[in-house]
Structure formats: structure tokens, C-alpha cells
Amino acid sequence: MGVMGWRRTRLGSEADRATFRTLHTASLASPALRAGLSHESAERAVRHLRALLAGPALALTDTAEVLAWDGAGHHHADQAARLARETVERGTTRIADRDLLHCDVAGCPVRTAIAVPLTVEERIVGTLQLFAPSPTAGQARAAEEVARWVSGQLDLAELDASRTRLMEAEVRALRAQISPHFIYNSLGAIASFVRTDPDRARELLLEFADFTRYSFRRHGEFTTLAEELRSVERYLLLEQARFGDRLRVTLNVAPEVLPVAVPFLCLQPLVENAVRHGLESAEDGGHVRIVALDQGRDCLIEVEDDGAGEDPARVRRALAGETGDPTDAEGAEPHRSVGLANVDGRLRAVYGDDYGLVVETAPGAGTKVIVRVPKFAPGVRVS
Incomplete structure (x- = not known):
């Protein structure tokens, strides 16, 4: 009678594991974003979004102010708020350089930013801002993809809120009758x-x-x-x-x-x-x-x-x-x-x-x- 042995098998390629990590990290941010864009939801989601983009810092803003910041360089929050307003006004992704993000702090990695609009039902509600010493085309594309995904979660949050408002209106109609x-x-x-x-x-x-x-x-x-x-x-x-x-x-x-x-x-x-x-x-x-x-x-x-x-x-x-x-x-x-x-x-x-x-x-x-x-x-x- 032979002895059955266990053979170690690979669970997937490195690309498969990277995909799993990405999906897992996104899933950690999703519940917060499904509550809509607010200080609380942004604080809960921002560190997971920075992990997706692997930047030294990342901020989520509404149309005028920073809602949450994760990473180095928080002293740039006022500049990020200004960048958010300008990005919302232009309606497209904006790359900000040291002219906007001037800094006297030695070793600060926040020198440039990629600001991408966040939209709900084609209406800009805020921005995702990825900070880096010097942005690359790959980082810009990644930031836009993550911002698109965040916008999709916010769209779902709005649908949930709309359904809740509809349900409440229908219950009010029942009470009235x-x-x-x-x-x-x-x-x-x-x-x-x-x-x-x-x-x-x-x-x-x-x-x-x-x-x-x-x-x-x-x-x-x-x-x-x-x-x-x-x-x-x-x-x-x-x-x-x-x-x-x-x-x-x-x-x-x-x-x-x-x-x-x-x-x-x-x-x-x-x-x-x-x-x-x-x-x-x-x-x-x-x-x-x-x-x-x-x-x-x-x-x-x-x-x-x-x-x-x-x-x-x-x-x-x-x-x-x-x-x-x-x-x-x-x-x-x-x-x-x-x-x-x-x-x-x-x-x-x-x-x-x-x-x-x-x-x-x-x-x-x-x-x-x-x-x-x-x-x-x-x-x-x-x-």
C-alpha cells in the first residue's frame, strides 16, 4: 500500500497575486465610499486608495476643501484645496508642479500632484489627488483609473441614497392614505x-x-x-x-x-x-x-x-x-x-x-x- 504525499502547488503567478492584492485593497475602500463622499468616508478610504497607487501621499477633496489626507506632506493641504477648486473649474485632470506646491521643508516628497475629478451622475463632486516627487505618465493613468473606480462607488452610493429617498417618499404616501x-x-x-x-x-x-x-x-x-x-x-x-x-x-x-x-x-x-x-x-x-x-x-x-x-x-x-x-x-x-x-x-x-x-x-x-x-x-x- 503506497503512501500518499502532498505536493506543493503554486496558487498563481505573481501577476495573479498582484491582481488579488489590488482587488482586496479596493474592497477595503469600497464600503466607506458606498456611504458617499464625506469627511468620515474619505478618512476611512484614503489610506487604501494610497496603497492602490503607491504614492508618498494622497488626498480626497470635495469641490473646495481637503476631506482626508494620507501620507507625508500634510502641510500642503491648503495648496491641495486650491488645486481642487481649479480642477473642478476646469473639469479635467490637472498636473500641478512646484509653482503651486512650493515647499521649504527639507526632504518633503510632495513636489508635484496629479488631481483627477470625481464625478457622480456626470457632476463633479470632488477630486482625487496623488502626490509624488515627479509624476509619470503611468502614475497619471493609474490615478485616473482609480478616480474612475471611486466615482463608480460614489455613483452607487447616490443610487442607494436615491432609493432610500424614494422609499421614504412612498412610506409618506402610505401614511397619508x-x-x-x-x-x-x-x-x-x-x-x-x-x-x-x-x-x-x-x-x-x-x-x-x-x-x-x-x-x-x-x-x-x-x-x-x-x-x-x-x-x-x-x-x-x-x-x-x-x-x-x-x-x-x-x-x-x-x-x-x-x-x-x-x-x-x-x-x-x-x-x-x-x-x-x-x-x-x-x-x-x-x-x-x-x-x-x-x-x-x-x-x-x-x-x-x-x-x-x-x-x-x-x-x-x-x-x-x-x-x-x-x-x-x-x-x-x-x-x-x-x-x-x-x-x-x-x-x-x-x-x-x-x-x-x-x-x-x-x-x-x-x-x-x-x-x-x-x-x-x-x-x-x-x-
């Missing part, structure tokens, strides 16, 4: 218990306060499914105080999906639709069923009512964001459109088109709205 009738009716139902059952009135008032506090909170794009469902339960308790036995509710939630992060206010509009469109017009009341299941990589959530159902074409218009329907005298269509289209759009923006709402409905057959979210997704976290 929380039915005034619901608020009025909830307070009316609470008032009706003040004399007959003051303890219940007090409990309902606390539920109403918690519901509105959650709905109008100002932090975080995402929440846990447990928190979202807790708000939905408060909403349903308030509606049951109004409808009594006419509103029947079933919740079936797998405990393992309760910590899953979901977009804030992604379920409440769907449940409100189920109550408004599935129950209010039914003389005998109706049943709202909410199910949350673990499906491997995904969490599946269903909101179903046994009401009158809906014309699928009308639902398609609602998901497309089309509001208003001349045949809808009571204006229910705009409300449904705002809620469905808003939730559908936010799900697609966060998780991709494979995760939009699925609506199963037909006249006389009730309505089921299906929400599917991944249990783990990049950039999705509860803050």
Missing part, C-alpha cells in the same frame, strides 16, 4: 365604550396609540415581520371593536419567520384593503385570514378575505399605479391603487421583479394577496 374613516371610526368605537365598558375603552385607546405610533415612526426602511404583524393585530382589534362578530380573523404564523426583515408598512395596507373591500359591503360580515410560512430561502405571506372579490383587470390597473375609475363612485379604486401599487413597487425595488405582489381574485370569489420576501437579502436589515 391611512384611511381617515378608520381613524374616525376607531375613535367613535372607543368613545362608545367609555360609559358601558371603560376598561375596554382604555385598552382600545392604548392599542390606537400604539398603532399610530408605529405607523408614523420616523426611523428605518425595514422592520421585522413580528413588528409588522403586531401593528396589523392592533389594527384588527380596533376594527373588531367597530364590527364586532361581523369581522372574523385567523392568523397562522410560523414562529421561525417572525425575525425576517420586511419593508416597513408592507402588510397593513393589504389588511386594510381586505377589511374595506372584503367586509364593509357584506351584510353578514367576513373572514380575514393572514398566513406567514417558511419556504426555504423565502418567507411567504398571504392576506386573504372572502368578500366580493374584484375584477382582475381593475387589480392590474391598481398594480400599475393607475388611479381613478369613473365607474367607482365611492372612490375606492384610488385607495386600493395607492396601497397595492405602493407595496408592490417597494417590494420590487428592494428584492427585484420576482418578488412583486401576486393577487388572486375574481368577482364573487374573494381576494388573496401573496407577498414573498427572501429571508436574507443584501442591504436589507432592521435598523
